[in-house]
Amino acid sequence: LAKTTQPISMDSYEGQEVNITCSHNNIATNDYITWYQQFPSQGPRFIIQGYKTKVTNEVASLFIPADRKSSTLSLPRVSLSDTAVYYCLVGDRATGGFKTIFGAGTRLFVKA
C-alpha cells in the first residue's frame, strides 16, 4: 500500500509562498497524487491532483518530479484563511477494492 510522509507542521506569514513536500516512495504506476485541505470540524476539500510534471489551478500548483516519489504543493501568497491541515494522498487500488489512505497531514499556520 502506498503511504505518504509529510512534515507535521509549518509556519508562514501572510503574502508568502508556501511549499509543502510529500514523500511517496512506493507510488504505483497507476496512482495519482491528490492534495486536500481541511479546516477544523469540516470535511477535507479537494485542492489539486496530478500524475506527473506540473499542474496548476486557481488556488495552487503541484510539482511532481520524473520519478514521482515525491510531490510539492505550492500555495502562492498565503492568507490567514489558508491556516488548515493539508493532506497528501496517493490513490491506492487494493485488490478487490479501492482504499484512500490519509496520513497525519501538515498543519499550516499562517501568521499576520
Add this chain to the structure above:
Amino acid sequence: DAGVTQSPTHLIKTRGQHVTLRCSPISGHKSVSWYQQVLGQGPQFIFQYYEKEERGRGNFPDRFSARQFPNYSSELNVNALLLGDSALYLCASSLPRGTDTQYFGPGTRLTVL
C-alpha cells in the same frame, strides 16, 4: 450544485447503543466512501461502495457495516458503540473515473458517552 450531504450533524449516544449515519452523494456520483476521523488524526478509511456493492473495506471491526441504495445514497451503521467510536464520520462521493478524486461532506460528529 449541491455537495455531499450528511445527517445528522451531531449525535450523542451511550455505550452499547447502535447508530445509523446517512449520506447523499453529489448528483451523478456513484461511489461513496466512509471515513472515521478521530480528533488530531487524519481520516481513516472504513468502506467504499460503488453501484451498491462494497469495493473496499478498511481495518474496522464487524460492528461497522454500510450499504448503498439504488439512488446511490448510503448508510453507515455501527453496533455496540464504544467510547473509542467517538469521532467525526465523513462521507465522500466520487465519479468512477479511476483518479480517486473524492468530494467530502461536512461530517457527522458522533459522541459516545
